[in-house]
Amino acid sequence: MSDTSDELPEELPQDLPEGASKRLAELEHGLFTSDLSVNEFLLIKEVGFHPVGFVMGSSIYHTGIQTRKWGQSQELTKLTEAMYNARELAMTRMEEEALELGADGVVGVRLDVNYYEWGKDAAEFIAVGTAVKAENGVSHRNKLGKPFTSDLSGQDFWTLMQTGHIPQGLVMGTCVYHIAHRGLGATLGSAGQNVELPNFTQALYEARELAMTRMQDEATELGASGIVGVRLEEKSHQWGSHTIEFLSLGTAVVKTSDDVTLPKPTTIISLDN
Amino acid sequence: MTVPAESSGDLPEAAVRRFAEGAFTSGLTVPDFAACLQMGLEPVGFTQGYCVMQWQWYGMSPMGGGFGYQWGGVRGYSETFNCPHGFVSQEHRSWGQNYEQSWLEDAWTSGFTTAYDRMLDEAEAAGAHGIVGVVDTSAPLADMGVVEFRVQGTAVRVIDGPPPLDGRPWSTYLAGQRLAKLVEAGFAPVSIAATVASVGVWANCVTQYQTEGSASMYRTGNPGEEIIQTVKAQTVARRLATERIRSQLGPDSLHGASLSTTRRELGEGDSAVECILRGNRVRRFKDFDPMPAPRPTVRLL
Numbered sequence: 167m168s169d170t171s172d173e174l175p176e177e178l179p180q181d182l183p184e185g186a187s188k189r190l191a192e193l194e195h196g197l198f199t200s201d202l203s204v205n206e207f208l209l210i211k212e213v214g215f216h217p218v219g220f221v222m223g224s225s226i227y228h229t230g231i232q233t234r235k236w237g238q239s240q241e242l243t244k245l246t247e248a249m250y251n252a253r254e255l256a257m258t259r260m261e262e263e264a265l266e267l268g269a270d271g272v273v274g275v276r277l278d279v280n281y282y283e284w285g286k287d288a289a290e291f292i293a294v295g296t297a298v299k300a301e302n303g304v305s306h307r308n309k310l311g312k313p314f315t316s317d318l319s320g321q322d323f324w325t326l327m328q329t330g331h332i333p334q335g336l337v338m339g340t341c342v343y344h345i346a347h348r349g350l351g352a353t354l355g356s357a358g359q360n361v362e363l364p365n366f367t368q369a370l371y372e373a374r375e376l377a378m379t380r381m382q383d384e385a386t387e388l389g390a391s392g393i394v395g396v397r398l399e400e401k402s403h404q405w406g407s408h409t410i411e412f413l414s415l416g417t418a419v420v421k422t423s424d425d426v427t428l429p430k431p432t433t434i435i436s437l438d439n
Numbered sequence: 440m441t442v443p444a445e446s447s448g449d450l451p452e453a454a455v456r457r458f459a460e461g462a463f464t465s466g467l468t469v470p471d472f473a474a475c476l477q478m479g480l481e482p483v484g485f486t487q488g489y490c491v492m493q494w495q496w497y498g499m500s501p502m503g504g505g506f507g508y509q510w511g512g513v514r515g516y517s518e519t520f521n522c523p524h525g526f527v528s529q530e531h532r533s534w535g536q537n538y539e540q541s542w543l544e545d546a547w548t549s550g551f552t553t554a555y556d557r558m559l560d561e562a563e564a565a566g567a568h569g570i571v572g573v574v575d576t577s578a579p580l581a582d583m584g585v586v587e588f589r590v591q592g593t594a595v596r597v598i599d600g601p602p603p604l605d606g607r608p609w610s611t612y613l614a615g616q617r618l619a620k621l622v623e624a625g626f627a628p629v630s631i632a633a634t635v636a637s638v639g640v641w642a643n644c645v646t647q648y649q650t651e652g653s654a655s656m657y658r659t660g661n662p663g664e665e666i667i668q669t670v671k672a673q674t675v676a677r678r679l680a681t682e683r684i685r686s687q688l689g690p691d692s693l694h695g696a697s698l699s700t701t702r703r704e705l706g707e708g709d710s711a712v713e714c715i716l717r718g719n720r721v722r723r724f725k726d727f728d729p730m731p732a733p734r735p736t737v738r739l740l
Contacts, residue, residue, distance in 0.1 A: 318469060321469075321470075322468070322469035322470070323469075325469045325470055325473045326469050326472075326473070328473065329472070329473045329476050345580070348585075359493065360492055360493050360494060360495060360542060360543070360545065360546030360549075361492065361493050361546075362490055362491065362492055362493075362549065362550070362553060363491045363492065363493055363585055364491075366491035366580065366585060366587075367489055367490050367491040367587075368451060370489055370491065370580075370587065371451045371453075371454070371487075371489050372451050372452075372453050374487065374489075375451055375453030375454045375457055376453050378457055378464065378485065379453055379457045381464075382457060382464060385464075391463070392463040392464065392465065392482065393463070393464045393465065394465050394467060394468075394469055394472050394482075395465075395466070395467065395468055395469060395472075396464050396465060396466045396485045397466070398487075398591070416464065416465075426473075426476055426477055428473055428477060431474075431477075431616060431619065432731065432733075432734060433730050433731060433732075433733040433734070434733050434734050434735070434736045435733045435734070435735045435736070436736060436737075436738070437735055437736065437737045438737065438738055
C-alpha cells in the first residue's frame with residue numbers, strides 16, 4: 167500500500183479508501199476497465215475519447231425521520247436535504263476517482279439506492295460509471311474544472327457530439343413530500359362524486375416543480391444551455407405510501423457549435439427478425 | 440397561490456419560476472433530441488400537467504357484491520340478459536345486465552383533459568409552438584380512493600417557423616425520427632387524442648356459471664361455448680371508444696392508434712371492461728412525395 171501512495175499526485179482528494187488508490191494507480195499504467203458494451207466502446211473511440219477506468223462513489227447515509235402532520239401536505243425539508251446530500255456525496259466521490267485518473271468525464275452514470283437489514287433508516291447511495299479522456303489532450307472538463315458526468319450511453323454520447331453539444335454534468339433535484347391524509351369529513355363531503363381534488367393536485371404539482379427547479383439550478387451553475395433526457399422518478403422508499411420522493415434527473419449539455427453533423431437519415435429495411 | 444399577472448392563472452408558482460430561468464429542459468432521449476434538431480425543432484422545456492381526481496366504483500367492489508346504486512345514474516348503453524331457465528331461485532341470478540359506466544368515463548375524461556390543458560398552459564407560457572413525445576399515465580395515489588392523471592411532454596419551438604394558428608400549441612405522442620417520417624409523408628401533428636369507454640358486467644346465471652366453470656345443472660351446452668355477455672361488453676366498449684374518437688377528429692386523421700383494454704374482475708362473473716383509445720390527430724399539409732427506396736441493412740449486434 168505504502169509504495170503506491172507515494173506515486174499519487176499531491177492535489178488528490180484524501181477521502182478515497184486505500185483500495186481505490188491502489189486500483190486506480192494500476193489503471194494509470196495503461197490498463198483500463200469499463201462497463202461499456204463493444205458498440206459503446208467503438209463509438210466513444212470514434213468521437214476521440216478513450217475509456218480510462220470504471221469509477222464509483224458511495225455513501226451510506228442515515229436519512230433519519232421527520233415528523234409529518236397527518237392532515238397536511240408539506241415538503242419534508244430534512245429528508246429532501248438528506249436524499250440530496252447523500253447522492254451528491256456519492257457523485258463527488260465518483261468524480262474524485264475520475265479526477266485521480268485524469269479523466270475528462272464519466273459516461274453511463276447510474277445512481278442507485280440500496281437498503282440493508284443492518285441499517286435502520288440508513289441507505290447506501292451508489293454512483294458508478296466509466297471515466298473517459300480525450301485522446302487529443304484537449305480538456306473537456308466542465309466550468310467548475312471537474313470531469314463532466316452524464317447518464318448517457320456510448321451511443322447517446324456519440325449522437326450528442328454530432329449535434330454540437332457536450333455534456334457538462336448529471337444534474338438532479340429532489341423533493342420529499344408528505345401527502346396529507348384525507349379527513350373523514352372531507353371524504354364524506356365528496357362521497358359519490360368523481361371530482362378533482364385541487365389540494366392534492368397542487369401539492370404533487372408543486373413537489374415535482376420544486377424538484378425540477380432544483381435540477382435546473384444545478385444546470386445553470388454549470389453554465390449549461392440545456393438538459394436532455396430528463397426523468398421524473400417517484401419512490402416512497404421506506405416511508406410508507408404517503409411520503410414520496412420526487413427525483414428529477416438529466417444530463418446538462420452545452421452547445422459548442424451550430425453544426426449538426428449527423429448524416430441525413432435514410433429509410434432502411436431491417437433484415438433482422 | 441401568487442402568480443404574475445401575465446402568466447396563465449392555472450399554473451403553480453413553482454412552474455412559473457421554473458420557466459423564468461434560462462436553460463431548456465427536455466424529456467427527450469438523445470436520439471429523439473438529435474432528430475428534433477435536425478427537423479428544425481428546438482426544445483424549450485419539459486412540460487407537465489396533473490390532476491388528482493376522486494375515484495369511486497360505487498358499490499361495484501367485490502365486497503359490495505354487485506349492482507349497487509349509482510349516484511350519477513346510468514347513461515348510454517345498457518342491455519339486459521334474461522335467464523333462459525324460466526324459474527327463480529335464491530342461488531340463481533335470473534337476470535344480468537351490461538351497462539355503460541358513464542360516471543367513470545366522465546371522471547376519466549375530466550381528469551385527463553384538465554391535466555392535458557395544464558400541460559398546454561405550461562407550453563404556452565414557455566412560448567412553445569408544440570409538444571412532442573407526450574406520455575400520459577394515471578395511477579392510484581397513496582391508497583385513498585383517488586387517482587392522479589399525469590400528462591408530460593417536451594415543448595418545442597419551430598426554428599424560423601410560424602406560431603400555431605389558433606394560439607394553442609399542437610401536441611403529439613411521437614418524437615424523433617417517427618415524427619420526422621410523419622412530416623416527410625405530408626402530415627402535420629394537430630393534437631393527441633384519447634377517449635375511454637367503460638362497460639360493467641352484472642352477470643346473469645349463464646355468464647356466472649360459464650366464467651366460474653362450475654359443474655351445475657344450470658350449465659348450458661358444451662364447455663367450449665362463447666360467453667355472450669362478456670363478449671358483448673368487450674365489443675361495445677371498443678366500439679364506443681372508436682366512435683368517440685372519430686367524433687373528435689373532424690376532417691383530420693388518426694395516426695398510430697393504440698387500443699388498450701383492461702378487464703377488472705369484480706367477483707362471481709361480474710367484471711368491468713375499460714377501453715382506452717389513444718392516437719395522434721394529424722392533418723395533411725402537403726401531397727405525398729414518395730420517399731427514396733429503402734436500403735436493406737443488417738445490424739451487427
